[in-house]
Amino acid sequence: xxGKLSNKFYMEKKNIRIKDIAQLAGVSSGTVDRVLHNRGxxxxxxxxxxxxTLKEIDYKPNLIARTLGTKKTFRIAVLIPDPSQDxxxxxxxxxxxxxxxxxxxxxxQIKTYFFDLYHKDSFLRVTxxxxxxxxxxxxxxxxxxxxALPFLQQCQSYKIPFTIFNTDIREVRPLSFIGQNLxxxxxxxxxxxxxxxxxxxxxxxLHINEDSVNSIHLLDKQRGFQQYIKExxxxxxxxxxxxxxxxENGKEVKRILELLEDETxxxxxxxxxxxxxxxxxxxxxxxxVDLRLIGYDLLPENIKYLEAGTIRxxxxxxxxxxxxxxxxxxxxxxxxxxxxxxxxxxxxxxxTRENLCSYLRSAVPHx
Amino acid sequence: xxGKLSNKFYMEKKNIRIKDIAQLAGVSSGTVDRVLHNRGxxxxxxxxxxxxTLKEIDYKPNLIARTLGTKKTFRIAVLIPDPSQDxxxxxxxxxxxxxxxxxxxxxxQIKTYFFDLYHKDSFLRVTxxxxxxxxxxxxxxxxxxxxALPFLQQCQSYKIPFTIFNTDIREVRPLSFIGQNLxxxxxxxxxxxxxxxxxxxxxxxLHINEDSVNSIHLLDKQRGFQQYIKExxxxxxxxxxxxxxxxENGKEVKRILELLEDETxxxxxxxxxxxxxxxxxxxxxxxxVDLRLIGYDLLPENIKYLEAGTIRxxxxxxxxxxxxxxxxxxxxxxxxxxxxxxxxxxxxxxxTRENLCSYLRSAVPHx
DNA sequence: TTGAAAGCGCTAACAC
DNA sequence: GTGTTAGCGCTTTCAA
Numbered sequence: 001x002x003g004k005l006s007n008k009f010y011m012e013k014k015n016i017r018i019k020d021i022a023q024l025a026g027v028s029s030g031t032v033d034r035v036l037h038n039r040g041x042x043x044x045x046x047x048x049x050x051x052x053t054l055k056e057i058d059y060k061p062n063l064i065a066r067t068l069g070t071k072k073t074f075r076i077a078v079l080i081p082d083p084s085q086d087x088x089x090x091x092x093x094x095x096x097x098x099x100x101x102x103x104x105x106x107x108x109q110i111k112t113y114f115f116d117l118y119h120k121d122s123f124l125r126v127t128x129x130x131x132x133x134x135x136x137x138x139x140x141x142x143x144x145x146x147x148a149l150p151f152l153q154q155c156q157s158y159k160i161p162f163t164i165f166n167t168d169i170r171e172v173r174p175l176s177f178i179g180q181n182l183x184x185x186x187x188x189x190x191x192x193x194x195x196x197x198x199x200x201x202x203x204x205x206l207h208i209n210e211d212s213v214n215s216i217h218l219l220d221k222q223r224g225f226q227q228y229i230k231e232x233x234x235x236x237x238x239x240x241x242x243x244x245x246x247x248e249n250g251k252e253v254k255r256i257l258e259l260l261e262d263e264t265x266x267x268x269x270x271x272x273x274x275x276x277x278x279x280x281x282x283x284x285x286x287x288x289v290d291l292r293l294i295g296y297d298l299l300p301e302n303i304k305y306l307e308a309g310t311i312r313x314x315x316x317x318x319x320x321x322x323x324x325x326x327x328x329x330x331x332x333x334x335x336x337x338x339x340x341x342x343x344x345x346x347x348x349x350x351x352t353r354e355n356l357c358s359y360l361r362s363a364v365p366h367x
Numbered sequence: 368x369x370g371k372l373s374n375k376f377y378m379e380k381k382n383i384r385i386k387d388i389a390q391l392a393g394v395s396s397g398t399v400d401r402v403l404h405n406r407g408x409x410x411x412x413x414x415x416x417x418x419x420t421l422k423e424i425d426y427k428p429n430l431i432a433r434t435l436g437t438k439k440t441f442r443i444a445v446l447i448p449d450p451s452q453d454x455x456x457x458x459x460x461x462x463x464x465x466x467x468x469x470x471x472x473x474x475x476q477i478k479t480y481f482f483d484l485y486h487k488d489s490f491l492r493v494t495x496x497x498x499x500x501x502x503x504x505x506x507x508x509x510x511x512x513x514x515a516l517p518f519l520q521q522c523q524s525y526k527i528p529f530t531i532f533n534t535d536i537r538e539v540r541p542l543s544f545i546g547q548n549l550x551x552x553x554x555x556x557x558x559x560x561x562x563x564x565x566x567x568x569x570x571x572x573l574h575i576n577e578d579s580v581n582s583i584h585l586l587d588k589q590r591g592f593q594q595y596i597k598e599x600x601x602x603x604x605x606x607x608x609x610x611x612x613x614x615e616n617g618k619e620v621k622r623i624l625e626l627l628e629d630e631t632x633x634x635x636x637x638x639x640x641x642x643x644x645x646x647x648x649x650x651x652x653x654x655x656v657d658l659r660l661i662g663y664d665l666l667p668e669n670i671k672y673l674e675a676g677t678i679r680x681x682x683x684x685x686x687x688x689x690x691x692x693x694x695x696x697x698x699x700x701x702x703x704x705x706x707x708x709x710x711x712x713x714x715x716x717x718x719t720r721e722n723l724c725s726y727l728r729s730a731v732p733h734x
Numbered sequence: 735t736t737g738a739a740a741g742c743g744c745t746a747a748c749a750c
Numbered sequence: 751g752t753g754t755t756a757g758c759g760c761t762t763t764c765a766a
Contacts, residue, residue: 015472017759028737033761041735060472064431065759068742073381105382105427181725188721195679196563196659228721292563312562347729348722354555354595355715358548362714384743395753400745408751432743435758 016059024053036061063336073107074334077135078327079126081117081143087299088273088319089117092141092166095323099331108331111135118211120144127151131158137334138162139326142169145216161333163340165326166319167217175333176340178326180348182217185315186224186271188348189294192313193267194229197292200236201266203229204259208244208275215243218271225269238264247278260286267292273317277301280310298351298359306353316349316359383426392420403428430703440474441701444502445694446493448484448510454666455640455686456484459508459533462690466698475698478502485578487511494518498525504701505529506693509536512583528700530707532693533686534584542700543707545693547715549584552682553591553638555715556661559680560634561596564659567603568633570596571626575611575642582610585638592636605631614645627653634659640684644668647677665718665726673720683716683726 018036022029027046034042035050042050083093093112100110113130116122123144130138131154138155142148142164152172155162165178193203205225207218222241229237242259244252259265260282268283268291270276276295280302283289294313295302305311329340351359385403389396394413401409402417409417450457460479467477480497483489490511497505498521505522509515509531519539522529532545560570572592574585589608596604609626611619626632627649635650635658637643643662647669650656661680662669672678696707718726 015474015759018761019759029760030737030739030762031735034736037761043735046735062435062472062759064434064473065742066761067431068429068435068744068758069760069762071742071761105429106431107381184721184725188719191719191721345725345728347716348725349714350717350719350722352555352558352717354551354558355717358551358712358715361712382743386743396744397746397753397755398751401752404745406746410751413751429743432758433745435742435760436744436746438745438758 015062016057017062021050021053021057021059024057025049066337067106067335071107073109074137074331075133075135076108076110076137076139076327076330076334077113077130077133078110078323079113079115079130079138079140080323081141082114085117086274087301088297088317089141091297091299092319092323095320095325096327098320099324099327103327103331106335108335110327117143120147123147131155134158135160137175137330139323139330140164141166141323143167143211145169161330163326163330165322173342176326176329176342176344178322178329178344178346180317181345182220183224183227185348186221186226187228188224188315188350189221189269189313190225190228192294192350193225193269193292194232194234194237197266199234200264202238202240202262202264203266204268205239205241206244206256206268206270206275206279207242208270208272208278209247210272210275221271237266244275247275256282260288260291265291267294270295273297273299273302276311276314277305280305280308284308284310298356303356303360306351306356309353312352314351316351318346318349322346382429383424384429388417388420388424388426391424392416433704434473434702438474440476441504441698442500442502443475443477443504443506443694443697443701444480444497444500445477445690446480446482446497446505446507446509447690448508449481452484453641454668455664455684456508458664458666459686459690462687462692463694465687466691466694470694470698470702473702475702477694477698484510487514490514498522501525502527504542504697506690506697507531508533508690510534510578512536528697530693530697532689540709543693543696543709543711545689545696545711545713547684548712549587550591550594552715553588553593554595555591555682555717556588556636556680557592557595559661559717560592560636560659561599561601561604564633566601567631569605569607569629569631570633571635572606572608573611573623573635573637573642573646574609575637575639575645576614577639577642588638604633611642614642623649627655627658632658634661637662640664640666640669643678643681644672647672647675651675651677665723670723670727673718673723676720679719681718683718685713685716689713 018029018032022032026049031042031046032050035047078096080092081089083090096112103110113126115126124147138160140162148169149171161175163176164174168177168179205222207215210218226239229239242255246252268279270279273296280293283291283293289310293311295311296315297317302311302314306314332338333340385396385399389399394417398409398413399417402414445463447459448456450460463479470477480493482493491514505527507529515536516538528542530543531541535544535546572589574582577585593606609622613619635646637646640663647660650658656677660678662678663682664684669678669681673681699705700707
């Protein structure tokens with residue numbers, strides 16, 4: 001340290017190793033290791049000495065060496081709906097693929113399990129298969145609440161750590177949850193809807209093509225939307241809520257058309273990622289592109305209408321990032337013992353025609 | 368592979384090691400290593416054999432083992448303006464601190480060099496100090512173009528890799544550039560400005576408290592803003608551009624006040640992060656909060672006015688993330704030999720009152 | 735209960 | 751030119 005004054009960085013000392021601690025404490029490195037991981041079998045005396053030196057210095061283990069030392073290979077199961085059924089989940093799968101790519105070389109094996117987006121029994125089958133496989137960790141989008149709950153409780157009793165994304169389940173304590181605050185999401189939509197608009201007229205909230213299971217969550221968005229309007233004291237503004245189970249169904253389409261014919265209608269907020277392009281198509285046909293249309297996610301169809309100007313705003317839920325992060329956190333936990341944050345609420349990204357390509361360009365970070 | 372059928376993951380094979388390649392090619396692992404890093408001293412014959420097997424299999428080196436094997440400690444110099452002079456650069460420093468924290472345990476030493484935001488000679492002094500220290504890599508915000516250029520060319524001739532962030536310098540080929548597309552940034556501002564507004568009136572573009580050096584870049588924003596208006600064919604909209612060198616100066620303030628008294632004024636776009644809170648304060652005083660005010664960055668002052676509703680939109684340049692990413696990419700390059708993308712244009716994040724806290728909550732990812 | 739030692743996959747120095 | 755080998759810091763096994 002004294003002889004290298006020409007080196008601007010000389011003040012940085014090398015990290016302390018287990019060996020150093022052992023030396024300072026007057027024990028062997030094996031004993032230090034046992035203390036660090038309290039694997040027992042350490043005498044009072046040795047324990048005291050090691051803890052003492054540990055207190056005096058700031059030991060940060062070399063995670064890389066640790067990783068190399070433990071030859072254990074981890075197996076992670078990822079459960080999401082079948083990507084071929086839904087563009088949103090197709091994006092999620094992209095995140096999985098990226099994570100697989102990142103971790104492949106380190107004996108972290110990631111296996112994907114798809115279940116049918118519309119059939120709970122398919123989900124149940126998959127969860128059974130996962131439990132059979134006894135993975136070291138699980139990453140899951142628990143969109144079927146009632147079926148997911150017992151499964152996750154089972155995981156807990158098996159001591160299999162899991163991270164949850166997309167849909168929160170409050171009853172279980174996951175290693176971490178990754179998602180967005182849906183209430184705030186609704187508020188953001190309302191804010192964008194009202195910006196520069198007149199203080200009268202009708203706004204519509206549409207829940208399209210979603211299972212009733214999910215609608216619990218969609219109600220959060222709706223609440224946020226309504227609450228914002230209420231707070232702004234926009235008493236001249238009426239909010240119509242429509243629940244469209246099946247946009248292919250003629251009767252349902254008729255309800256939508258009726259809504260769109262409303263002369264006082266100012267804007268439409270679609271709470272589901274797959275619903276908004278359907279409305280956009282209708283608006284184009286009806287030549288009502290003056291309406292302010294707000295929806296979710298950078299799905300190919302949605303992007304098309306955003307670029308065309310029919311959709312004004314998309315709030316990005318970033319399924320790719322959510323999924324990637326979920327796996328990343330679990331793998332880091334297993335592999336490097338890094339505890340993730342319990343709750344990771346991703347930012348509510350506002351996408352417009354003009355900032356769209358800045359988002360399309362920027363990939364999920366690789367590490 | 369055959370005996371473990373009960374294991375759902377059995378099909379995943381273990382990663383190939385150098386030793387395996389050596390065996391397959393019928394040479395020693397030393398030779399394989401020499402080929403992989405083309406350190407020469409390999410016979411035609413051996414080279415051929417190794418390359419052949421390398422072609423047949425998909426070898427991904429274990430970066431963790433490599434890291435542990437190379438005992439080299441890297442030294443990275445980071446150059447930014449003095450954080451105490453400017454909140455924007457204070458955020459940048461937060462990114463540095465996070466990176467230091469991440470890399471400390473792996474013998475990647477990061478040293479920060481601050482220079483005076485307003486004095487080029489201070490920058491020159493700092494660059495000399497950096498060159499003296501001969502770091503293994505440099506991360507720099509080259510806000511003084513004419514001074515930075517020769518410095519970076521010097522770095523190139525010394526073969527010191529560097530990443531650039533915040534301000535692009537096209538003449539040199541950095542390892543990577545991290546920043547935003549400023550032209551698009553201006554377009555986004557214009558889009559947000561026009562949304563739901565009437566098609567007549569005046570819009571103001573204000574460059575506040577920036578050196579002429581930076582104004583080259585601010586002009587990009589201005590161009591984007593103007594171009595958007597032009598494309599929209601908003602012929603009734605007039606754009607006033609003001610260049611305010613010093614918002615403390617009475618004369619300059621007067622020019623601003625004159626502008627704000629303009630009855631036709633609809634909105635103000637401030638291209639600099641530190642200028643917008645000054646305008647916001649004025650608007651509050653003049654009780655002209657109906658004006659749409661758009662600025663940059665989540666600085667404490669700006670956040671205050673965004674929450675109050677005086678600022679409608681902030682476009683986030685995310686100095687923290689830019690800086691963190693710059694260091695991250697350089698360190699990964701030195702340490703793990705991961706080539707970053709040459710250009711990393713970060714997304715143009717639109718911040719409103721309602722999505723603000725979702726952004727404040729989400730930290731720069733740690734890895 | 736403890737220390738010694740092998741080994742994780744790779745790098746780099748060193749003989750031959 | 752080539753193969754061998756000693757680490758990197760940690761975990762884990764095995765004697766003692």
